[in-house]
Amino acid sequence: MDRLMAIASRLAGIGGVVGVCLGGSRARGTHRPDSDYDLGLYYRAPLDTAALRVLAAELTGARVEVTEPGGWGPWVNGGAWLTMDGLQIDWIYRDLDRVHRIWRECQIGQFEVGVQAGHPLGVYSHAYVGELSLGRVLADPTRELVALQQETRCYPQPLRAALIANARWAVPFTLSGARKGAARGDAFYTAGCLFRVVGLLVHALHAEAECWVLNEKGAVQSAGALPIAPADFDARAHALFGALATTPASLNARLDDAEALATDVWDKLS
Known part of the structure; x- marks a missing residue:
């Protein structure tokens, strides 16, 4: 941790960087031994990426690809992957003014879902707020x-x-639309609908419990561990995706299971 603090201090001295926050499983204490260290670089433009490249090379002893803001997409909007003495340390940009704006939107009940590589459910905008909160x-x-x-x-x-x-x-x-795909034996479309349904239920349960959801990874298990979750929520949700067949009858049976799970979630919400 002392080394991370030293790195964070140097990052905070680079032009545009307002502050540095450890995120992910390392911040929440749920990490595995091989988990990365995610350092959020909260910045205001212009960000001195040239200075970041110099620091990255100094820390790793090698040339490191450091992106410009937006280099990884509209939501996970850039940074760098560093390897230091076997440790994986990720620098992840966060536009601080955008975080402030999203926080204001959260307070009036507004959110958006953005397309981003690596996030099949999409990035829910309030994840930016949750990252800093947690x-x-x-x-x-x-x-x-x-x-x-x-x-x-x-x-x-x-x-x-x-x-x-x-x-x-x-x-x-979504389930109503999925029935049309199931009638044609379209497992691909039906599976996509099921994934979205489970994601919506996960966000609803976390919202009811007033807990932030940061991304899809581990979100079903997290929802299942909430005191308000229906019994065996995570097991039932995961079972929806086990070897989907391509017959209308089998696909509709999975949709029936999803509807039953949703009904049980509604019963838990105020």
């Missing part, structure tokens, strides 16, 4: 990150209501 601030010379983090520790009730309302209409709508 993260560990390592460097913050102006104290702006800490102040915003303290605000985000209180889950916005308008966001909670919006996520639950979205799931209540989108789940039956």
Whole structure:
């Protein structure tokens, strides 16, 4: 940790970097021995990427690809992957003004879902807020990150209501469309609908529990561990994807299971 703090301190001295926050499983204490260290670089343009490249080369002893903002897509919007003495340390850009804007939207019940490589369900905008809320601030010379983090520790009730309302209409709508694909034996389309339905239920359960969801990885297990979750939620959700057949009868049976799971979730929501 001392080494991470030292790296974060140097990053905070680079032009444009406002602060650095440890995120992911390392921040939440749920990491495995081989888990990466995710360092969120909260910045305001212009970001001195040339200085970042120099620092990355110094730390690793090798040339490192450091992207410009937007280099990895619209949501996971750039950074670098570093290897230091066998440790994987990721630098991940976060536009701080965008985080502030999303936080304001969360407080009035607004969110969006963006397309991003590596995120099959899409990036829910409030994940930006959740990252900071659940993260560990390592460097913050102006104290702006800490102040915003303290605000985000209180889950916005308008966001909670919006996520639950979205799931209540989108789940039956998606399942209704999936029935058409199932009637044709279209396992691909049906599986996609099932994935989206489970994702919507996961977000609704976390919203009801006033817990942030950061991405799809481990989200079903996390939802299943919530006190409000229906019994065996995670096992039932995962079972929906086990070797989907291509007959209308088998696909409709899985959709029946998904509808039953959704009904049990609705019973748990206020």
